Amino acid sequence: MNKQPPATGQAPRRFVFVLVEGFTLLSFAGAVDALRIANRAAGRDIYEWVIMTEGGAEIASSAGPSFYAGSDLEELKRDDTVLVCSGVDVQKHCSPKLLNWIRREARRGVRIAGLCTAAHVLAKAGLLNDKRATIHWENHDSFAEEFDEVELTKRVFVIDGNVMTTAGGTASIDLLLKLIAEDQGEDLANNVADQQIYTTIRTDRDTQRLSVPTRIGVRHPKLSEVIRKMEANIEEPISPSVLAAEVSMSTRQLERLFRRYLNRSPKRYYMELRLQKARNLLMQTDMSVINVALSCGFSSPSHFSKCYRSHYDTTPYRERGSHGAKPV
Template sequence: MVHHWSKDAWASVPSTEPIMVALYLAPGFELLALSSVLDVFRLANQAARREAFRWRTVSHLGEAVRASCGIVVAADADLAQERRYVMQPERPVLALVCGDEPDEGRETKVLSAWLRECRQRRIGTGGFGSGVAALAKAGLLNDRRCAVHWEAMPAFKERFMRTDAAATVYEVDNDIWSCAGGTASFDMMIELVKQYCGEPIAVSVGELAVAGRVRMGDERQRLPLLRQHGRLNPTVVKLIELMERNLDASLTMADLAAAAGLSRRQVERLFRADLGRSPCRYFRELRLEHAKLLLAQSALPVLEIAIACGFISASHFSKCFRETHQIAPREARTLPAERL
């Protein structure tokens, strides 16, 4: 996780003054992410016994916005008013984007303009889940590291090639906050509280929220099959990470054994004990899952997807894909994303 703190971003906020946070809501935003953020702020105020944080919700025209779960949330201001705040004492210290506007619409252009104005005025910016794409569209993530939800990662990397996207819980790079959404929003805002209010207040927020554990930003979002199989052996985790970094390569059992510093037989035993399958079979499952996401999210030809997922030919890829998913790759592409 990268931390490059700009002193200018916080210098204008005395320690006794509350931080103002503006939260932009786009249609279909994730309610869990928003509620996690607001509850961290509320609990931080309670733990600090003062108003450490203030916040306001913003939408394009000031209208109420419907979340992905169907609940409608009122907005306190429209984006035109929020853009005027950038030049006034009411300006936020941090601007967060919850959800992403549709491409090529006026909403996207205005949102991008606001985010760039915030950067020019040394206002911190951030995004949750699909809101990270809004930061990328505005050009804020060029040559920056950001956290992207694992499921959206293939399409995000294809579209925003200048970003250093990671499947970590959250990232903070040059006052740009990004996270995968969901409960990762809670973890990231705990870090914000820690930076502004100190570690004791951040710990108190976790206790008040009955959080069993607050994750660090550079932790992995996901370990496949972890729920089914419990705690994995650290060597297995290490080798899974190696596989995920080399989905387009041909990792052999010799490569895995060398990386683990074990014999091939020992690596085989660890995988069968923890995951009930051989390393080679598990590696193929990871490749096919990555291929499925690329088919659903991108327009790449099947041959390019096969190569990107480490298969020697389109025919070999199609055979493996059909065996696993009972459907050919070209047929899978015609299905709605949620069915695939």
């Protein structure tokens, strides 16, 4: 049964957007607009929101546009909901002041969400220890390497107690629609989705990435199964002959299948998956190059460097340096 809207005299529920340098504009805008449309659909202000930044400074999004904060990081009301918004290079912007503020507000019982890559901020603050969480798929590998105490999922969003995380992009809309439905009823949440032309509301059971057949544009069950096995075994690669046997094919049949649909050999495709993970780790973590190599199934640093240069036309060390990571 749908929850009835609160009495007209009830104060609006407040959302506090904490913007971090380089935040993803889509995640922020989608969440704000869901609240705006909810007010419009309800015919009154059932929600209000403020923007905060560290020091009350102007903050630039990864897309370029900047936003002025309403205030510095200040003490909140118990029933506020904090939405931390971050994006690219989130590791560089987890300042001690921001982390301490998040810890303090969490201890006071404030509900806190991390949009897009902000799961990294919440994990750094210790809020995700022994909890379930999600983060944008591009940051999944680096997050898993740094925070092994977090049960990382590939869901669109996750709610675990008073802590929430989203996978970025339009996932913030899904989370806000869920919160609006819990607060005001599903009719209003559906009205907001309709106004946004958001035809498929995802739940916390939906995964963030497209299925393998959709991603590769091929609906072949055995090919999809082999690719899933490759993606799940990056650190200890499985030989093509074993992969073929596991889907009841010969190695030659598997070779033909990859050539026909993906125009490359299974070995080449597997190598590209491993190098993509290596690139993510080099750009998003402070792991040493040798540890990156080992995490991606390369036992020899020289072989890793040779393969990396062949694919990306640069060395792992230069890749690391070009993105300003700490020296290793």
